[in-house]
Amino acid sequence: xxxxxxxxxxxxxxxxxxxxxxxxxxxxxxxxxxxxxxxxxxxxxxxxxxxxxxxxxxxxxxxxxxxxxxxxxxxxxxxxxxxxxxxxxxxxxxxxxxxxxxxxxxxxxxxxxxxxxxxxxxxxxxxxxxxxxxxxxxxxxxxxxxxxxxxxxxxxxx
Amino acid sequence: xxxxxxxxxxxxxxxxxxxxxxxxxxxxxxxxxxxxxxxxxxxxxxxxxxxxxxxxxxxxxxxxxxxxxxxxxxxxxxxxxxxxxxxxxxxxxxxxxxxxxxxxxxxxxxxxxxxxxxxxxxxxxxxxxxxxxxxxxxxxxxxxxxxxxxxxxxxxxxxxxxxxxxxxxxxxxxxxxxxxxxxxxxxxxxxxxxxxxxxxxxxxxxxxxxxxxxxxxxxxxxxxxxxxxxxxxxxxxxxxxxxxxxxxxxxxxxxxxxxxxxxxxxxxxxxxxxxxxxxxxxxxxxxxxxxxxxxxxxxxxxxxxxxxxxxxxxxxxxxxxxxxxxxxxxxxxxxxxxxxxxxxxxxxxxxxxxxxxxxxxxxxxxxxxxxxxxxxxxxxxxxxxxxxxxxxxxxxxxxxxxxxxxxxxxxxxxxxxxxxxxxxxxxxxxxxxxxxxxxxxxxxxxxxxxxxxxxxxxxxxxxxxxxxxxxxxxxxxxxxxxxxxxxxxxxxxxxxxxxxxxxxxxxxx
Numbered sequence: 150x151x152x153x154x155x156x157x158x159x160x161x162x163x164x165x166x167x168x169x170x171x172x173x174x175x176x177x178x179x180x181x182x183x184x185x186x187x188x189x190x191x192x193x194x195x196x197x198x199x200x201x202x203x204x205x206x207x208x209x210x211x212x213x214x215x216x217x218x219x220x221x222x223x224x225x226x227x228x229x230x231x232x233x234x235x236x237x238x239x240x241x242x243x244x245x246x247x248x249x250x251x252x253x254x255x256x257x258x259x260x261x262x263x264x265x266x267x268x269x270x271x272x273x274x275x276x277x278x279x280x281x282x283x284x285x286x287x288x289x290x291x292x293x294x295x296x297x298x299x300x301x302x303x304x305x306x307x
Numbered sequence: 308x309x310x311x312x313x314x315x316x317x318x319x320x321x322x323x324x325x326x327x328x329x330x331x332x333x334x335x336x337x338x339x340x341x342x343x344x345x346x347x348x349x350x351x352x353x354x355x356x357x358x359x360x361x362x363x364x365x366x367x368x369x370x371x372x373x374x375x376x377x378x379x380x381x382x383x384x385x386x387x388x389x390x391x392x393x394x395x396x397x398x399x400x401x402x403x404x405x406x407x408x409x410x411x412x413x414x415x416x417x418x419x420x421x422x423x424x425x426x427x428x429x430x431x432x433x434x435x436x437x438x439x440x441x442x443x444x445x446x447x448x449x450x451x452x453x454x455x456x457x458x459x460x461x462x463x464x465x466x467x468x469x470x471x472x473x474x475x476x477x478x479x480x481x482x483x484x485x486x487x488x489x490x491x492x493x494x495x496x497x498x499x500x501x502x503x504x505x506x507x508x509x510x511x512x513x514x515x516x517x518x519x520x521x522x523x524x525x526x527x528x529x530x531x532x533x534x535x536x537x538x539x540x541x542x543x544x545x546x547x548x549x550x551x552x553x554x555x556x557x558x559x560x561x562x563x564x565x566x567x568x569x570x571x572x573x574x575x576x577x578x579x580x581x582x583x584x585x586x587x588x589x590x591x592x593x594x595x596x597x598x599x600x601x602x603x604x605x606x607x608x609x610x611x612x613x614x615x616x617x618x619x620x621x622x623x624x625x626x627x628x629x630x631x632x633x634x635x636x637x638x639x640x641x642x643x644x645x646x647x648x649x650x651x652x653x654x655x656x657x658x659x660x661x662x663x664x665x666x667x668x669x670x671x672x673x674x675x676x677x678x679x680x681x682x683x684x685x686x687x688x689x690x691x692x693x694x695x696x697x698x699x700x701x702x703x704x705x706x707x708x709x710x711x712x713x714x715x716x717x718x719x720x721x722x723x724x725x726x727x728x729x730x731x732x733x734x735x736x737x738x739x740x741x742x743x744x745x746x747x748x749x750x751x752x753x754x755x756x757x758x759x760x761x762x763x764x765x766x767x768x769x770x771x772x773x774x775x776x777x778x779x780x781x782x783x784x785x786x787x788x789x790x791x792x793x794x795x796x797x798x799x800x801x802x803x804x805x806x807x808x809x810x811x812x813x814x815x816x
Binding site for chain 1: 318321322350351352353354356357359365366367374375378379382383386390391392393394395396397398400401404427428429430431433434435467469472473476479480483484487488491494496497498499500501502503504505507508509511512513515516519520522539541542544559561562563564565704706707708709735737775776777778794795796798800801803804805
């Protein structure tokens with residue numbers, strides 16, 4: 150197999166491996182914590198800083214290897230060349246042409262532009278009215294209150 | 308030697324940051340200009356958070372100086388029963404009208420992260436019929452998680468449940484949760500981590516991995532904000548426009564695009580303007596109304612002879628202004644701005660506190676400073692009067708879903724140990740809601756708890772070491788000593804255990 154392909158596949162495998170290991174470790178830690186809490190220790194912590202750092206350190210070599218392969222690939226200019234090739238979806242081009250041809254009809258274009266201007270003006274006025282009404286009815290302050298007070302569950306804490 | 312030089316030049320030419328990349332980095336910095344927050348492990352609580360930034364940026368990120376439009380939208384929908392969130396709707400409409408999905412392509416920090424992840428050299432999954440169909444998933448996420456869940460729980464149960472933030476958002480996990488957890492100051496936050504963190508952390512990993520293989524996976528298939536801005540894309544004042552007089556309908560732009568566009572400027576187009584490079588007829592340009600922001604090398608049809616020079620000069624001026632704004636923002640937020648809501652008590656909250664006799668503070672082992680506060684039922688709660696009983700103080704807010712969910716556990720506990728326990732639930736002083744009416748609506752006005760609204764100067768919050776995060780529970784033993792002071796939800800089992808510990812503890816004093 151071509152060396153470039155080997156590098157690409159190794160990098161992909163390392164990325165997948167690191168994610169799988171990290172996800173498994175976190176799930177495992179959670180299960181252990183829940184089992185311990187169920188054994189009459191409701192105050193026990195499921196996660197701790199030490200346990201989390203230990204997981205990160207345990208799988209750091211995989212991440213480091215992925216970074217090294219990444220650096221080598223960048224230096225050697227290795228990348229999947231296919232990603233730059235144009236997508237060849239027959240229905241995409243046919244649809245593109247028909248829509249564009251319709252759009253290029255000058256008469257239709259003029260009417261469309263005029264409509265667009267009207268809609269833009271209407272939306273702009275509506276948006277400004279909403280903002281002013283929002284400031285008056287207190288929804289701006291509502292937003293500020295929620296933005297400066299963290300709902301711990303909502304950001305994935307608990 | 309010359310060859311090596313040329314090679315080096317070409318490597319740099321291939322890898323140097325584009326204007327778009329610089330603007331993405333700039334926006335990420337500007338949205339998160341409160342760098343001090345990362346160092347201190349706290350979030351910014353100033354007034355600029357009453358403005359939504361256009362891109363996806365969690366407002367619980369320690370650096371965030373603006374609000375996340377999607378988080379704000381969900382909270383506004385959840386509060387629809389009390390007040391319609393016109394302000395958030397108006398701001399989102401304004402951003403959508405002005406920029407459409409240009410926000411996704413140029414101004415979104417999460418978009419930047421996705422693009423950087425996609426730079427990792429691996430085999431890539433290109434767009435196909437399958438990815439095209441998958442793009443409609445984001446509308447499902449928008450309707451179910453960002454609209455239906457907050458509306459349903461807000462109107463039916465009076466709970467604020469921002470479905471997308473709570474169950475999916477990788478920005479909340481990476482910027483908010485990880486941003487706070489990574490600071491050793493917040494080591495006690497680990498206590499809170501439960502199934503929500505586990506689930507969202509795994510989701511974040513999966514989305515990150517998907518972005519490595521598939522260009523902007525989150526943006527294309529999941530992002531509800533992208534779905535909203537996509538609806539405005541054709542209306543947007545700023546965006547990529549096609550000169551129909553020059554266009555030969557070859558479709559090269561759509562075929563080259565990594566997003567699932569059918570044609571330039573449709574609801575999937577993020578206006579990144581990369582298609583400008585492949586258009587053989589130079590028909591594509593980036594415009595703000597009639598003003599050309601980015602033009603192909605041959606220029607636009609309506610260009611004057613000196614248009615290119617004018618554009619270059621305007622570009623330099625815009626960069627200079629942008630740098631001055633960023634420098635001013637960094638200076639203001641990190642040097643001149645002082646966060647005003649620091650807890651006034653003497654010691655930091657910790658799982659294991661000092662055992663110093665009679666030290667006033669809020670850490671375990673300390674004695675809380677005495678206070679009196681008027682309750683919603685008209686009575687007065689005085690801390691000194693609860694000596695001899697186990698006392699629990701809970702910090703909550705109507706708009707905090709987990710806070711509302713756990714209050715019945717406190718009521719049950721108070722019912723089980725009536726006469727031997729005093730529980731005070733203190734609502735955050737920042738509220739536009741009618742708290743007594745809310746308590747009546749929930750039927751909590753007749754339960755076993757005492758409710759109070761904290762004073763404007765945050766009397767109780769300061770005494771117990773309350774922060775910008777909620778819920779928080781403080782348990783005092785019969786002598787008024789703190790035995791527990793933690794952020795995060797509590798289970799009925801934990802509450803019972805804490806009661807038993809407090810009732811049995813003999814700390815003297």
